[in-house]
Amino acid sequence: MRIEILQAGTGDCIWINHNKKNIVIDGGKSKTAIKARYAQMPQDEELDLLVVTHIDSDHIAGGIALVEMMKEKGETARLKQVWFNYPKKPESDEYSVPEGNELSSLLCSIDGLYWINNTSELIGGPIEIGGVKLHLLAPNHDVADEYKPKEPDELGVENADWGVNLQSLIDNVDDDNLDEGGPNSQSIVILAECEGKKVLLPGDCTPHELSNALCNYNSINGPLLKLDLIKLPHHGSTRNITKAIATQIDCADFVISTKLNKKYLFPNKETIAKLICYRTQKDRAINVYFNYQDALDVLGITEKEKADNNIKLTVCREFNI
Secondary structure, three states: OEEEEOOOOOOOOEEEEEOOEEEEEOOOOOOHHHHHHHHOOOOOOEEEEEEEOOOOHHHHHHHHHHHHHHHHOOOHHHEOEEEEOOOOOOOOOOOOOHHHHHHHHHHHOOOOOEEEOOHHHHOOOOEEEOOEEEEEEEOOOOOOOOOOOOOOOOOOOOOOOOOOOHHHHHHOOOOOOOOOOHHHHHOOEEEEEEOOEEEEEOOOOOHHHHHHHHHHHHHHHOOOEEOOEEEOHHHHOHHHOOHHHHOOEEOOEEEEOOOOEOOOOEOOHHHHHHHHHHOOOOOOOEEEEEOOHHHHHOOOOOHHHHHHOOEEEEEOOEEEO
């Protein structure tokens, strides 16, 4: 299973390929990355599944651009299946999410497209695509009609922690300020499994929803979910990682997907401190991968700090799991 974390701006765009099957999770903020990757797809292959985890622009914009391009090229037949929790009807003023309406209208115009807009029905799977088993962990109820106007949740932190000493963050780490609502709470969470390897792809899932999803999975499958890789939720936000999450998984390899985000101050340096503090095996090395160099550089973590805390930070966008 080959996993690519595309450089899709401040958003997520994850391309999975195995046995000539292609699974794409989110489209990112940048519209060019996903279109360029689609252009590289061999003509004898199809886009077997497109997942839109939730309606935030940094996850959906590239998906809209891709479907528009496929429509212009007359290639929508190559798109076989979509998972997108959104109403199957034309644009309506009832909803306050223009991009959700736009993608919904595009999908409705494609004859014969298999579009699942209540992915909670898939929980308990798995769904297999070309040898990749997809376990849907959340949301656990139909959220398609929940995209009503609501008070926006503050997405980032109040102040950048990039200049704060790492040890100070480790000494004072806590889970007091968390991401609690909005579209993030409705993110599709996928556990991808292939040839005994497991990768967790949680979109921007809020910590409450993600912790509950892991608890439910572990109650059936075992006390601790062993992972070979996890894409950290919400672009490395400290408000989306908690001790309750970290103690339900066994993982040493993490990915942060975002370029330097000066608006919401992602990624957060405290996220690295949490990974260090909350790891289940204190003597185990941690690897954190970034898909942009500037998102790594802004943290300002020194070689000594890495060595002292047994952690490696590198730029890597492709993983063979």
